[in-house]
Amino acid sequence: MSTEPMNGSQILLKALSEQGVDVIFGYPGGAVLPIYDELFKQNHIRHILVRHEQGAAHAAEGYARSTGKVGVILVTSGPGATNAVTGLTDALMDSIPLVCITGQVPTHLIGNDAFQEADTTGITRPCTKHNYLVKKTGDLARVVHEAFYVARSGRPGPVVIDLPKDVAMGLGHYTPATAVGHKSYNPRTEGDPQLIAQAIELMAKAKCPLVYAGGGVINSGPQASERLTRFIRDTGFPCTLTLMGLGAYPASDKQFLGMVGMHGTFEANHAMHDCDLMICIGARFDDRVTGRLNAFSPGSKKIHIDIDPSSINKNVAVDIGIVGDVGNVLGEMAGLWKARKNKPDKKVLAPWWKKIEAWRSRLCLRYKPSSSIIKPQYAIERLYALTREHKDVFITTEVGQHQMWAAQHFGFDKPNHWMTSGGLGTMGYGLPAAMGVQVAHPKALVIDIAGEASVIMNIQEMSTIAQYRLPVKVFILNNQYMGMVRQWQELLHGGRYSESYMESLPDFVKLAEAFGAAGLRATKPDEVDDVIKEMLAIDKAVIVDVMVDQKENCFPMIPSGAAHNEMLLGPDDEAGNPISDEGMVLV
């Protein structure tokens, strides 16, 4: 320890810099004032002042998801910390690496119900991957380095560092990152070669194989997506992706069957049901994907590759479970496949592909076009078509029907360009997430595909967007309903639209102007292209209010409690398939 002692806040910033942090999303308060004072005195870390701590957390998620780096948040004690909880939970569910520094009352006051005291480590224990309460300034640097290691390694997730004010002000010595190892947390990243060989054996024999990949492929890094793509090409297998996995395999490719799950495609879900070999890569058999568990893909052998051992055999028992980084395992599998000189066996796979093509020919994403009223699907199709020329397009979403339509109708060919709240389904995610993406990619086109209800949940972030001149585009599919709630009420509750209609919505055009952004509106189908073009031509933030069909429902749909092959394709299917009592209790 030859270095001069520093105060805790200086140690914190030095450790963040050493971890490669260049941006923090935060909001000040009494318990973090010493840290803000040190931030003021330096200029290598940029601080983005949000308008609500939930916004900071989602912005950091957008930042992390679009860069592959750890997102960083700084909030004060008490309400600052509790406001961040939704964002932390969201990051935990979707495996997004975050480090959240929360201020805390000085150590001698902890437990006394001091002003703005909350039991932050207690509150965040179940919604973080790990958390720390730092009691000594001398421990701080080590804790910060450890927190980054935990956040980014294994299955990524959020980590909280609770920092009492006296620790941030006290003196201590700095510990460099290189001096910090981890004694107990060492996740396995290489798959077991024997199991990989067995998996290849099964693949070589499969007649109706299907690859089902998810967000783990994105988390593993762009190389994993490249390897997945090559592997699919080398095998000739069909591939489906989860909501979180979109972009891990090019949507424009023939071997892609579209998204799987509750609002996935007819072909993807039927292929899941009928396949004889399912290869699950970095996905977790979520209930939105599996539908009714006891009818889930009854005839298939299952291989599951995941970095998190607890994901394997959690919901669905599998035949081969391989623990490891999916990128590494895909690399190993590709090598073995090549070594066996296996080629896509067109003859063996032909009947399977023929079946798939028959499902595909149902054109399940079709909708009834209209010349008088804007169909939400049409608006997204046009948005996709008119932005294809742009080099770098990032899409975030809120939660609801618009989210599902975006997933269905916007094609993603690259990883890290699609950010949505999958596991937690957090309304209010999209706008701050878009803000975080735009901070990380100032030149890119960043669009939040929004619902009018969700976007209001964090609309205050328009003010942050104005302050930092972020040219974020907010594309609202305005149906004046909590559409997804209305849809469930129509299908499950006899059309009693209890509290799902929004009265007194703001005038989004004026709202945009109030925040210094541009506001545009489309009310007829023939105005859609024009407002999109206009939006793209404006080099500042824009809110586009697209008035869409209020009654449109999102199809296809696997109703709750139903199996993959019991999908509803459209409104005409509803009547014949009443939802079971077991289905009614499911979320």
Added chain:
Amino acid sequence: MSPQAQQENKHTISVLVDNEAGVLARVIGLFSGRGYNIESLTVAVVDPKQALSRITIVTSGTPMIIEQIKAQLDRLVPVHKVSDLTLDGPRVERELALVKVRGLGEKRVESLRIADIFRAHVVDSTQESFVFEIVGSTEKLDAFIDLMAPLGLAEVSRTGVVAIARGVDTI
């Protein structure tokens, strides 16, 4: 699913953890948050130099749930090692109980006689009460306590199960 896969079995799981603030809350929170059973849980420092504690948990569930419990425990950052002693082979399991029995006359004598059979020790006595210390398996303790019930059983304090594998191997 086969009936075997559905059957719930009791498992004794040893968890080696860093002895740090909050670690027990993490383990207990995991069980309550995910709806797993805890039949017994004990914890104490076992290696003061390396600041390691050992938690012994007796839980029950189907084989798939037991696998989940172990994987979830292993995922906690301060957890070093998770061992399923029930699957690992023969083991020794012990629990200690302090049992207070109040009574006079024949009942008092009878309680002493039974304590003797169970190799329980008297660790405190007054004119009208005994505190017995008994060590053994959970079943033995249960049996002893049952027999004390008609003889003036007043109060029980139990440690919960601690366990260790037989033989030369360590966890």
